[in-house]
Amino acid sequence: MKNKQEQTTPDPKKHNSQLAEIESHSVRDTSDIHKSAIKRVIVTGVTGQDGSHMVDYLLKHTDCMIYGTIRRLSVENHINIEHAKSEPRFKLVNLDLTDDYSIRDTITEIKPHYFLNFAAQSFVDGSWDYPIQTWETDATAVLHILESIRKHAPYCRFYNAGSSEEFGDVIKDPQDEEHPLRPQSPYGAAKAAARHLTRVYRESYDLYAVQGWLFNHEGTRRGKEFVTRKISHGIAKIKLAMEKNQDFEPLQLGNLDAKRDWTDAEDFMSGVWEMMNQSSAKNYVLASGKMHSVRQFVIHTLKCANIEFIKKGKNETEQFSTKDGICIVKVNSEFYRPAEVHKLRGDCSLAEKELGWIRKYDFKKLVKRMYENDYELLKNK
Numbered sequence: 001m002k003n004k005q006e007q008t009t010p011d012p013k014k015h016n017s018q019l020a021e022i023e024s025h026s027v028r029d030t031s032d033i034h035k036s037a038i039k040r041v042i043v044t045g046v047t048g049q050d051g052s053h054m055v056d057y058l059l060k061h062t063d064c065m066i067y068g069t070i071r072r073l074s075v076e077n078h079i080n081i082e083h084a085k086s087e088p089r090f091k092l093v094n095l096d097l098t099d100d101y102s103i104r105d106t107i108t109e110i111k112p113h114y115f116l117n118f119a120a121q122s123f124v125d126g127s128w129d130y131p132i133q134t135w136e137t138d139a140t141a142v143l144h145i146l147e148s149i150r151k152h153a154p155y156c157r158f159y160n161a162g163s164s165e166e167f168g169d170v171i172k173d174p175q176d177e178e179h180p181l182r183p184q185s186p187y188g189a190a191k192a193a194a195r196h197l198t199r200v201y202r203e204s205y206d207l208y209a210v211q212g213w214l215f216n217h218e219g220t221r222r223g224k225e226f227v228t229r230k231i232s233h234g235i236a237k238i239k240l241a242m243e244k245n246q247d248f249e250p251l252q253l254g255n256l257d258a259k260r261d262w263t264d265a266e267d268f269m270s271g272v273w274e275m276m277n278q279s280s281a282k283n284y285v286l287a288s289g290k291m292h293s294v295r296q297f298v299i300h301t302l303k304c305a306n307i308e309f310i311k312k313g314k315n316e317t318e319q320f321s322t323k324d325g326i327c328i329v330k331v332n333s334e335f336y337r338p339a340e341v342h343k344l345r346g347d348c349s350l351a352e353k354e355l356g357w358i359r360k361y362d363f364k365k366l367v368k369r370m371y372e373n374d375y376e377l378l379k380n381k
């Protein structure tokens with residue numbers, strides 16, 4: 001399937017009758033459904049940051065039928081997609097990426113036009129604790145998806161979420177699509193393996209299969225284990241305690257010297273969708289081209305919170321305190337990683353030129369947005 005996805009405003013009448021057509025078929029009888037003008041998109045990882053933003057993007061900018069996959073969990077975590085669950089064009093389906101039968105069944109039943117894979121074990125630090133689970137989810141599962149697409153839905157366009165962590169120990173700044181893969185973590189290695197698999201399947205079987213290089217992308221739906229949300233949430237909590245004259249524990253962080261290219265996750269969705277709708281499949285870097293340290297993220301967040309601070313110490317003794325000497329943020333070497341990626345900055349000029357990709361949020365807007373969101377959430381708890 002090489003024709004470009006039309007992004008016209010959906011005609012509600014036509015659209016509803018096509019949806020009814022989809023709903024009236026048993027899932028296994030897809031021959032007629034396949035003629036439908038409405039494209040079907042499988043999005044994995046919809047309870048996470050990227051998957052949920054992609055659902056919102058597709059609901060707003062396309063008339064696709066979206067199948068969001070979730071893993072059955074004893075404790076439901078639908079907070080990022082709660083608002084989308086009542087949409088007739090959005091359906092939740094169970095899929096476990098570590099079960100290849102589950103992947104195959106989902107693909108043969110839905111016969112998707114697009115498969116966007118955002119599900120992953122995405123916490124780099126955790127990949128040293130769970131290397132095998134990370135490999136199975138981030139590399140082996142991609143192979144199963146590619147095999148299923150090749151055998152059962154070769155017209156389906158496949159996107160796999162790639163990462164700047166694949167560049168790892170960088171040899172040039174900024175990093176573009178030509179930069180070698182030098183991963184430093186089990187996570188980065190798994191994503192690099194998935195990239196090679198995606199390319200091999202693209203070249204061997206002429207599949208439309210891509211893996212964009214997404215540099216760090218953050219926002220109000222980010223998990224609290226990632227450093228940006230840990231900072232915005234931690235400082236908002238401290239600010240509220242200060243306002244109520246309560247005691248508080250300092251926020252403890254690892255390597256403050258690490259530098260990242262931070263973008264708002266929402267801005268990435270148009271870039272990913274454009275990547276999926278070109279005349280031929282190609283991988284692109286999505287990034288801001290600007291690099292900031294973890295320390296700078298802390299400082300900007302403290303400024304957003306109007307907290308005056310004094311910075312003292314170095315390395316493991318570095319800390320930020322109030323003028324009265326009360327510690328707000330301090331370094332704890334327990335959060336250092338076995339191997340660090342010291343700096344990452346992406347060169348997204350190819351995506352800007354060929355995909356017409358633009359961003360709405362810069363670093364300062366991102367930090368402000370994240371801090372204010374966490375402050376409001378905690379205040380109204």
Ligand code: F7E
Binds near residue numbers: 123214216227228
């Ligand atoms: O760490 C340092 C840490 O865990 C960023 C994922 O989305 O982006 C993300 O991976 C930096 C590292 O993200 C703490 O050592 C300091 O240098 O927020 P992070 P990440 O590892 O860059 C890439 C592109 C992905 O693909 C990943 O899936 O911050 N750091 N102190 C800390 N990091 C954490 N988590 N916690 C700290 O206390």
